[in-house]
Structures are given as C-alpha cells and as structure tokens.
Amino acid sequence: MKLDVNALRYLTKDDFRVLTAVEMGMRNHEIVPAELVDRIAGLKHGGTYKVLRNLLKNKLVHHDATKYDGYRLTYLGYDFLAIKTLVNRGVFASVGRQIGVGKESDIFEVAAEDGTVLAMKLHRLGRTSFRAVKSKRDYLRHRRSFNWLYLSRLAALKEFAFMKALGDHGFPVPTAVDCNRHCVIMSLVQGYPLVQVKELQNPDDVFDTILGLIVRLAEHGLIHCDFNEFNIMIDDDEKITVIDFPQMVSVSHRNAQMFFDRDIECIYKFFNKRFNLKSEKNEEQEESDSDDEGNSRPSFLSVKKAAGSLDKELAASGFTRKEQVEMEKYIEEDAEGQHSSSDDDDEEEEEVADAVPIDSLKIDQDRSDVLDCNLASRNSGEPGTFSEEHGT
Ligand code: ADP
Numbered sequence: 001m002k003l004d005v006n007a008l009r010y011l012t013k014d015d016f017r018v019l020t021a022v023e024m025g026m027r028n029h030e031i032v033p034a035e036l037v038d039r040i041a042g043l044k045h046g047g048t049y050k051v052l053r054n055l056l057k058n059k060l061v062h063h064d065a066t067k068y069d070g071y072r073l074t075y076l077g078y079d080f081l082a083i084k085t086l087v088n089r090g091v092f093a094s095v096g097r098q099i100g101v102g103k104e105s106d107i108f109e110v111a112a113e114d115g116t117v118l119a120m121k122l123h124r125l126g127r128t129s130f131r132a133v134k135s136k137r138d139y140l141r142h143r144r145s146f147n148w149l150y151l152s153r154l155a156a157l158k159e160f161a162f163m164k165a166l167g168d169h170g171f172p173v174p175t176a177v178d179c180n181r182h183c184v185i186m187s188l189v190q191g192y193p194l195v196q197v198k199e200l201q202n203p204d205d206v207f208d209t210i211l212g213l214i215v216r217l218a219e220h221g222l223i224h225c226d227f228n229e230f231n232i233m234i235d236d237d238e239k240i241t242v243i244d245f246p247q248m249v250s251v252s253h254r255n256a257q258m259f260f261d262r263d264i265e266c267i268y269k270f271f272n273k274r275f276n277l278k279s280e281k282n283e284e285q286e287e288s289d290s291d292d293e294g295n296s297r298p299s300f301l302s303v304k305k306a307a308g309s310l311d312k313e314l315a316a317s318g319f320t321r322k323e324q325v326e327m328e329k330y331i332e333e334d335a336e337g338q339h340s341s342s343d344d345d346d347e348e349e350e351e352v353a354d355a356v357p358i359d360s361l362k363i364d365q366d367r368s369d370v371l372d373c374n375l376a377s378r379n380s381g382e383p384g385t386f387s388e389e390h391g392t
C-alpha cells in the first residue's frame with residue numbers, strides 16, 4: 001500500500017494534538033471512542049472530528065465503527081509522533097532513504113542539522129507474525145493487536161538500553177543516540193551486512209573475531225540470540241559491527257545454553273558454507289581437546305562461570321524485569337506463531353503493516369508546529385515508497 005508522506009507538510013498543531021490524544025486513549029482502549037479523543041484533545045467547536053477525518057485521510061489513524069465510533073493509531077501515525085518528538089529535541093532534521101527492512105523493523109537514514117547522517121530504526125512488532133497467530137489463538141489476537149504499539153516501544157527501549165550498555169563496555173555496536181516510542185536513533189554503520197559479502201581477505205580472522213564476540217558477550221552475562229550474518233555489519237577493512245538487540249537475554253535465562261549454542265552454530269554454518277572454513281577448522285579440532293563430536297566450540301558452561309553482570313546492570317536500568325518478561329513472552333509466542341500455518345486475513349495484515357513508506361521529509365525549523373516535506377532526494381520506484389498519487 002502506498003502512502004502520502006507529503007501529508008506531513010500540512011500537519012498542524014491541532015493534528016498532532018488529536019493524534020496524541022488517540023495515542024493516549026490507546027493506553028486503555030484498543031479502539032479509542034471518538035468522544036474520548038475529543039475530550040482528551042479539548043479542541044473547540046467539534047474541531048476534533050474534523051481533524052480526525054483529516055488524519056484518517058492521511059492514514060495516520062484507523063477508523064473502526066464495529067462496536068462504537070472509534071479510532072486507533074496506525075504505525076504511520078505512531079511514526080509521525082516519534083519523528084516529531086525527536087525533531088523537536090533536535091536529534092535530527094530530515095529523513096532520507098530507507099536503508100533496511102528487517103523482519104520487524106524499517107530502517108531509514110536521517111540527517112542532523114549539521115549534516116551528520118544517522119540511522120533510524122522503527123520497530124514494527126507484530127508485522128510478520130500477526131497473521132499466523134491470529135486465526136489460531138483468539139486470546140492472543142486481542143492482546144496482540146492491542147499491544148503492538150506497546151511491544152514496539154518496549155523493543156525500542158530495550159534495543160537502546162542494550163546498545164548503550166554494550167557500547168559503554170567497548171563492544172563494536174552502533175552508538176546509541178536517542179530513543180522515543182518505537183524509534184531508535186543510532187550512528188550509521190559503514191559497510192554491509194555480512195550476508196552480502198562474497199569474499200573476505202582474512203576469513204579466519206573475521207571468524208575468530210565474531211566467535212570471540214559471542215564469548216565476550218556471554219562473559220558479560222548476555223546472549224545476542226540472533227547472532228547471524230544478517231546482524232553483523234562488516235566494512236572494507238573487515239571491521240565488524242553487531243546490530244539488532246531486542247531479543248537479547250541474560251546467561252541466566254532458562255534457555256540460555258540453547259541460545260548460546262545456536263548463535264555459535266549460525267556462525268560456524270555460515271563460514272563453512274560461504275568461506276569454506278570447514279576443513280581448516282576440522283584439522284584444528286583434531287589437534288585440540290574435543291568433545292564426542294570432535295568439536296572444540298566455545299562451551300557455554302565454561303563461559304558462564306566467568307559471566308559478569310551486564311545483564312543485571314541492564315535489568316536495573318531503564319529496562320525493567322517486568323518489561324523483559326513481556327518481551328520474552330512475545331518472542332516465544334512469535335516463534336510458535338511462525339510455525340503455525342498462516343491463514344490469510346489481508347485486511348488485518350494491512351492494518352498492522354500499513355506504515356512502511358516514509359520516504360523523505362524535511363522539517364521546517366521556522367515553523368516548529370508544522371512538519372515540512374522535502375521529497376526531492378527520494379529514490380522513486382523503490383518498493384514501499386511514497387507514490388505520486390498524493391492530493392488526488
Ligand atoms: P531487524 O530487527 O528488523 O532485523 P536490524 O536492526 O537487523 O532490523 O536492521 C535491518 C537492516 O538494516 C540491517 O540488516 C542493516 O542492513 C540495516 N541497518 C540497521 N541498523 C543499521 C545502522 N545502524 N547502520 C546501517 N545500516 C543499518
């Protein structure tokens with residue numbers, strides 16, 4: 001579905017006021033009654049209803065009249081609220097091209113006033129798994145559709161807290177810049193995801209560095225849980241940067257060993273397949289102390305013995321135990337949901353997935369209440385980008 005990002009240019013103070021009112025109403029309503037939106041927004045002369053129609057036209061809210069006249073935010077509406085907040089804070093001033101589409105996120109370049117380019121990750125929990133889960137598990141359907149906003153915010157908060165802590169402890173991760181709602185701003189990593197790299201100068205060194213990182217993380221009390229060629233960036237000097245942290249767990253998690261082994265296994269598999277490291281590593285293994293399978297992989301138990309307490313530090317920081325538990329529940333349900341067959345429900349999927357294409361917008365600093373769009377630099381023709389149809 002194509003969307004009109006140009007709408008941002010015309011959004012006024014009142015529009016944002018009503019959008020924020022819908023967001024506030026969603027704290028305890030899946031669909032926020034229009035009257036409640038009106039009461040929270042407090043615009044005079046029925047102004048709220050007019051604004052709601054405008055927001056609906058621009059797909060920033062979704063209208064639902066099944067039970068009563070009500071509205072809820074779309075991801076695009078949520079995106080705009082986060083973007084506006086971060087722009088007002090002076091974190092960045094314009095949004096550029098989309099540089100990544102993750103399983104449950106969209107990543108864009110953004111530029112600060114001084115021209116520094118950063119990366120903006122918008123979390124989209126529920127985007128891929130919602131459909132599969134929906135038909136099977138009714139109780140989840142409600143919780144999930146009600147909570148996508150909350151879960152996406154949690155994912156962003158967790159990712160930001162972990163990125164910051166890992167950076168502070170010298171891990172090669174992007175610099176965590178700021179976070180608002182479901183949106184994380186970080187430094188832009190130079191290079192490419194490892195999955196795109198066909199050849200390496202020093203595959204052995206890269207392999208050792210990466211394995212070393214998994215071990216060092218565990219020594220600090222943490223497991224990445226999605227440590228693979230998609231979440232490892234590598235630059236021309238073969239320097240590694242690890243990204244994507246919402247699913248990290250503590251080494252004291254009940255499935256920690258399995259997660260740790262799985263991360264290690266992913267790296268072995270990828271390097272065997274892509275860089276043919278198998279034979280050399282096998283020779284090394286024959287000479288070294290190996291287990292029953294002739295395997296000298298890093299062992300979770302020995303690493304765990306030395307484990308530090310970054311996991312506990314993080315638990316004590318912005319990301320609380322309760323939030324951690326909620327995220328883990330989601331991740332587990334998500335994993336189950338992926339395995340169940342997916343019955344089509346296009347309408348519902350569209351609702352959840354309808355916010356991909358912010359393309360390029362420039363914020364007009366002279367008019368702090370109005371967002372201005374600059375579409376000049378957009379890459380036309382990319383999937384999911386803004387179409388020319390606006391205003392028609
Ligand atoms: P997901 O959680 O959806 O997998 P990721 O954080 O892995 O999202 O990001 C998806 C893709 O976006 C990455 O594979 C990478 O290509 C790109 N990306 C993410 N963060 C950055 C960054 N800081 N700098 C440059 N590219 C990034």
Ligand code: MG
Pocket residue numbers: 102103230231244
């Ligand atoms: Mg990823």
